[in-house]
Amino acid sequence: MTTFTQKDPVFVVVQLSGGNDFMNTLVPYSNPAYYDNRKFLNISEEDVLPLDGTLGWHPEMAPFKELYDRGMVSVVQGIGYPDSNRSHFRGMDIWHTCAPDEVSTIGWLGNVIEQLDPSGDNPLTGVNFGVGLPRAMSKAGVPVTSVSNLDEYGLMSGISAQQQRVQALQIFKDMYGQAVGSGPVMDYLSRTGMDVLSGADLIKVAPQQYESTVEYADNPIAKSLRDVARVHTANLGTRVFYTQQGGYDTHANQLPVQPGLFRDMSRAVNDFFADLEEHDADENVVMLIFSEFGRRINDNGSGTDHGSGGGAYLVGKPVAGGLYSEYPSLERDKWEKGEDLAHTIDFRGIYGTVIEQWLGLEAAPIVYGNFEQINPFRAN
Amino acid sequence: MTNNDLALKAHLLRRAGFGASRFELEQISDKSYEEIVEDLVHPERFEEIDEDYLKRYNPEVSYHDGHPIHAGRWIWRMINTKRPLEEKMTLFWHHVFATGHYKGDHTPSTIGQIETFRENGLTDIKQILLDLAKDPHMNYWLDNCENHSDQPNENWGRELLELFSMGVGNYSEEDVKQAARAFTGWTFEQPLPLYPYGHYESKFVFNESDHDNSEKTFLGRKGNFNGEDIIDIICEERATALFICRHLYNFFVEDESQVPAWSIEPPRNPEAVDTMIDILMSNDGEIRPVLTYMFNSDFFKNSFYKKVKNPSELVAGTLKLSGRYSVVLAEGENVGTLYNTAAVMGQALMNPPTVEGWHTGHEWIDGGTLNERVNFAVNQFNDVSSPGFRDILERLGPVVESGDLVDRCLDLIGPIEVGEETRMALSKYAEEVGDVNLSTNEDKVENAQKIARMIQLIVSTREYQFA
Amino acid sequence: MTLPFELLRSGYPYYMTLGQRRVTSNPVDIGFGKENVYVLTRGGLGNEVRVINWEDENLGTRGGASLFQWPAALLVDEDENLYVTDEANHKVVVMDKDGEHINTWGEKGSEPGQLNRPSGMSFDAEGNIVLSDAMNSRIQRFTRDGKHLQAFGEFGDGEGELNMPWGLTVDQFGDIFVADWKNDRVQRFTSEGEFKSAIGSHGTEKGEFRRPSSVAVDGHGDIYVSDWQNDRVQLFNRDERYIQSFHGNASLSRSGKQYILSNLVTLRLRAEGDFEKTQRLNAPMMVKVDDQFRLFITDFGNHRIQIYQKDAVELSETEIAPKMRNPILFTT
Incomplete structure (x- = not known):
């Protein structure tokens, strides 16, 4: 485990939903095979933000490149798993449960959270920002909190007048709080209702205490990462944050769509770390950015289709920065199924890297096996 | 309890269907309990739901490219089917x-x-x-x-x-x-x-x-x-x-x-x-x-309140009360959102987690899903212009005395019964509100919110979580 | 303006298909500029105007969620301004060809000039807009900037009465043809709103409809009706006699072909598949015809536009035998 920080290590996951096109994120612009196969959807050499003479970032990734240049981004090239499943749902499930060969309902982060907080005392050990809990965080008996709107989190949030909401919450408390012995299920409901009330009380200090000079942009991923920052800086004991940015399923219109997503995402990540730095709260935070699959090598004229062999990024002060694993080969005889990038490292090895080297837990029981790890973190 | 008891019929329709508005209960008031059972087990006696309006205003149900809109369409059917x-x-x-x-x-x-x-x-x-x-x-x-x-x-x-x-x-x-x-x-x-x-x-x-x-x-x-x-x-x-x-x-x-x-x-x-x-x-x-x-x-x-509502029952049943997502959708309503509504409560219709299906009963409820259930039900009565709420308001008559408010509303929402703690908390609210005057349209505009709040409190009770 | 005395109908072959899923997703209406084709889309895959061209290239979108919620119909004027009805907000939204918002007019209500779910639209000869005011069961006419000119029709199923009208068109003589959706018929009115005739009734046989959604009339007076729930388009001649039906003959559009050629698995799956059903229409919503006698069908459920080319010879009175009173078997 790294000893970079004295504080408890915190882990933030950003899921790029829909399957991000890795080839047009980190562009192999010096390789003629790239242009041969990306006849319509290529980023020209003049446009890329060069990184090492062979690869370059998509032009809208400039704020992300800035973090990379500061040594805060470890790029995992060619991440995937054998026999990639091209269904969004199934593909995402596999990433969430580490179980490609069976259907599991236990999320890998559910296991992580359980080990970080075995008693389950703090419902804020794991916090998701978004609608509905991702399967990655779910495990029976492990309380986690899912927040769609931090400023209005909790029961009766639809009652806009503050005074009336307070009144309604008081009545709710009266209704749920006093019951004992009215049957096991009724009692269970009472307890759960009271837990929800106290969880909301805990988290509501986050927006109250927060001040920052960082001005996030007005888009969903920026809002979510600002929420992560607000809760993290409130010191509520949250160890695992989860959020996502949708829209990467670019079968068509990739050229107009992908740049907007990158602009929002890379700006938001950059702002997030600037915000943490301002609060002196960045030394114990590592972020993982991933997508459920990469996209097809050949474009289809206006977009790209579901493929494999994507990219993931570990971001934060504790990481060493640089390129890890290998860029998947563009040589035709190395393609998977004759049309996809072959992955060069298993995502379970990257999870394992984070679990063992960052969070200090044992990886094998969580990712179900031993997979090749990398060394993306700075030595102290 | 007699067979003609309204509460018993409401119980039957919560279990064999997805609940009933007071208007729907009135429509079958001249039928005996046993006749209603016969009608239920013979759906072919009743017309199939007309999906043409749905297809006109949510046209994407005409094709089969994604399951959420069709899962939402299913909930819309639960709400509106005969x-x-x-x-x-x-x-x-x-x-x-x-x-x-x-x-x-x-x-x-x-x-x-x-x-x-x-x-x-x-x-x-x-x-x-x-x-x-x-x-x-x-x-x-x-x-x-x-x-x-x-x-x-x-x-x-x-x-x-x-x-x-x-x-x-x-x-x-x-x-x-x-x-x-x-x-x-x-x-x-x-x-x-x-x-x-x-x-x-x-x-x-x-x-x-x-x-x-x-x-x-x-x-x-x-x-x-x-x-x-x-x-x-x-x-x-x-x-x-x-x-x-x-x-x-x-x-x-x-x-x-x-x-x-x-x-x-x-x-x-x-x-x-x-x-x-x-x-x-x-x-x-x-x-x-x-x-x-x-x-x-x-x-x-005799099995009143011995089942926790599954999310589909909660969503469809509550929307039957508020009158939203009816046969002719209101402007802007998209049935696809109903899929998400039930999904965040733990039941993504057409997409159960494993072949073992959903864990039911009290396992539907955890902190997150209870939060979703309560907030969803409460939010259906934020809008006092919803057809279901307007109907409730009409039925309450010109004046509701403070002492009657809890019982009248519990009756129109179910009828449902609540425990002593719940009743006391609701009564406290009724006392704060006092008598509610609904005689003229102006009175209704002024006081609708008070009734709506009582309904919101009722649908956030523990008892409302049961079918 | 005259119509030919009669036609030799050679046929109505399938011409081509435009668009594909995620480009012309869920298309509800179509309009034409000088070079561009504007496709109005509505549904889970996009609520906007998609711009393509005759080479089936994707040129981007206009409008979207910030301007309209339930877009129902599209008109394109001579400057390529785009008019879109919004059924959810009871208004007509106007954009220029680049998508710049120019104007919005209309308000909810049932008074003359007010709207309740405006749906189908057509220009008349003066360039005014005639539209279906669906929930008010009437047809109204407005100037392009929303000044109210005319209203006719009321709820019912008698002659001249309407029930949730949808698509409509104005022919070269000013007659207004309305898809009287819930009454399963098409009604024809004079420009003053007087009932002239009705075509069709509920059913699945020839000349019958299940929820007709739009109607178009070409330069020969031929009448096209999108028979929405029967998944077909029916053609009637100017005397309202049934001629033929279009069930769909689609082939791959240019973009669709390009798409599939870059997908090895898709190619394989298509090689295994049954093609009969891929040609057919699914919930065809709008029909349009142009002055070259091309028929355009927004094949809503298949995310594409099917185009047909009429092949007919116009005949004068001296080029064809007179009408016969009785049918004859002697036809050799």
């Missing part, structure tokens, strides 16, 4: 034969399976299992398309016995293998790809050249069994009747333990289930007579 038990039985079989969308990601098959349940849900076990065995969505979900004569795949054969008919402990491992062999060659037609013009459906195919036609020994019987024969044999077994009746009891009467515990724990009400089994078996596996018996039984009539 055949509530038809939709309820469809949901029942979906619970029992849980098939997740995510594996195949092929919407025509996903919704095709639900259509099949809608058509056969009230027929007999043999028909239902046979249709299931021929269903492409199930076939792919449990890998029977990979079950070849020279290389059997047991997945479907095993789950058919374990999770869909007999239950653990009533067959041997050898029976699983033999059943799998009998279903070799049961596969489906390759559907065309999604791009460029959307999904096309698949259908069942029996590939005779891939079928193992040699002799099999299954549950003590010998023969050159095909899949139909396996289902015939399964349906002769009392274990199958027990399994189905216990599911019916769990779904309609009272929350039981979760299915995996059934081989260890006896039914909550063995006597009731035994009678149901006898009725099922003496009627060749027909579902209708069992349901008729069950709904008319004392154990059913």
Whole structure:
């Protein structure tokens, strides 16, 4: 485990939903095979933000490149798993449960959270920002909190007048709080209702205490990462944050769509770390950015289709920065199924890297096996 | 409690359907409880729901490229159907034969399976299992398309016995293998790809050249069994009747333990289930007579609040009260959002987490889902112009005295009963509000909010979480 | 403006398909500029105007969620301004060809000039807009900037009465043809709103409809009706006699072909598939015809536009025998 920080290590996951096109994120612009196969959807050499003479970032990734240049981004090239499943749902499930060969309902982060907080005392050990809990965080008996709107989190949030909401919450408390012995299920409901009330009380200090000079942009991923920052800086004991940015399923219109997503995402990540730095709260935070699959090598004229062999990024002060694993080969005889990038490292090895080297837990029981790890973190 | 009691009819419609507005209860006020049961088990007496309005205002239900809009359409049907038990039985079989969308990601098959349940849900076990065995969505979900004569795949054969008919402990491992062999060659037609013009459906195919036609020994019987024969044999077994009746009891009467515990724990009400089994078996596996018996039984009539509402029941039932998402959608309503509404409460319709289906009863409730359930129900009454709320307001008459407010509202929302703590808390609010004057339109505008708040408090109670 | 005396109908072959899923997703209406084709889309895959061209190239989108919620119909004027009805907000939204928002007019209500779910639209000869005011069961005429000119029709199923009208068109003589959706018929009115005739009734046979959604009339007076729930388009001649039906003959559009050629698995799956059903219409919503006698069908459920080319010879009175009173078997 790294000893970079004295504080408890915190882990933030950003899921790029829909399957991000890795080839047009980190562009192999010096390789003629790239242009041969990306006849319509290529980023020209003049446009890329060069990184090492062979690869370059998509032009809208400039704020992300800035973090990379500061040594805060470890790029995992060619991440995937054998026999990639091209269904969004199934593909995402596999990433969430580490179980490609069976259907599991236990999320890998559910296991992580359980080990970080075995008693389950703090419902804020794991916090998701978004609608509905991702399967990655779910495990029976492990309380986690899912927040769609931090400023209005909790029961009766639809009652806009503050005074009336307070009144309604008081009545709710009266209704749920006093019951004992009215049957096991009724009692269970009472307890759960009271837990929800106290969880909301805990988290509501986050927006109250927060001040920052960082001005996030007005888009969903920026809002979510600002929420992560607000809760993290409130010191509520949250160890695992989860959020996502949708829209990467670019079968068509990739050229107009992908740049907007990158602009929002890379700006938001950059702002997030600037915000943490301002609060002196960045030394114990590592972020993982991933997508459920990469996209097809050949474009289809206006977009790209579901493929494999994507990219993931570990971001934060504790990481060493640089390129890890290998860029998947563009040589035709190395393609998977004759049309996809072959992955060069298993995502379970990257999870394992984070679990063992960052969070200090044992990886094998969580990712179900031993997979090749990398060394993306700075030595102290 | 008499049979004509409004509360009892409301109970019946919460269980056999998705609840009822006061207007709907009034429409059947001249019918006896037993007549209503007869109507419920004979959905064909009532007109099918007219989907033309839905297709006009949410046109994307006309194609089959993604399941959420169709799952939402299903909830819209639950709200608006004149055949509530038809939709309820469809949901029942979906619970029992849980098939997740995510594996195949092929919407025509996903919704095709639900259509099949809608058509056969009230027929007999043999028909239902046979249709299931021929269903492409199930076939792919449990890998029977990979079950070849020279290389059997047991997945479907095993789950058919374990999770869909007999239950653990009533067959041997050898029976699983033999059943799998009998279903070799049961596969489906390759559907065309999604791009460029959307999904096309698949259908069942029996590939005779891939079928193992040699002799099999299954549950003590010998023969050159095909899949139909396996289902015939399964349906002769009392274990199958027990399994189905216990599911019916769990779904309609009272929350039981979760299915995996059934081989260890006896039914909550063995006597009731035994009678149901006898009725099922003496009627060749027909579902209708069992349901008729069950709904008319004392154990059913005495089962108030013994079931936690599943998310579909909570969502559809609450929207029936608020009058939203009706046959002609209001401006901007999109039924696809209803899928998400139920999904964040733990029930992504058409996409159950595993073949074991959803864990039900109090397991529907955790901190996150309770938050969603309460906030959803409360938010339906933020808008005092919703048709359902306006109807409630009209029924309350010109003046509601403070002392009557709780009872009047509990009556119009159910009628439902609440415990003493709940009543006290609600009464406290009623006292703060005082008498509510609704005589003129101006009074209504001024005071509607007070009534709406009372309704919001009622739908956030613990009691409201129960069916 | 005259119509030919009669036609030799050679046929109405399939011409081509435009668009594909995720480009012309869920198309509800179509309009034409000088070079651009504007496709109005509505549904889970996009609520906007998609711009393509005759080479089937994707040129981007106009409008979207910030301007309209339930877009129902599209008109394109001579400057390529785009008019879109929004059924959810009871208004007509106007953009220029680049998508710049120019104007919005209309308000909810049932008074003359007010709207309740405006749906189908057509220009009249003066360039005014005639539209279906669906929930008010009437037809109204407005100037392009929303000044109210005319209203006619009321709820019912008698002659001249309407029930949730949808698509409509104005022919070269000023007659207004309305898809009287819930009454399963098409009604024809004079420009003053007087009932002239009705075509069709509920059913699935020839000349019958299940929820007709739009109607178009070409330069020969031929009448095209999108028979929405019967998944077909029916053609009637100017005397309202049934001629033929279009069930769909689509082939791959240019973009669709390009798409599939870059997908090895898709190619394989298509090689295994049954093609009959891929040609057919699914919930065809709008029909349009142009002055070259091309028929455009927004094949809503298949995310594409099917185009047909009329092949007919115009005949004068001296080029054809007179009408016969009785049918004859002697036809050799």
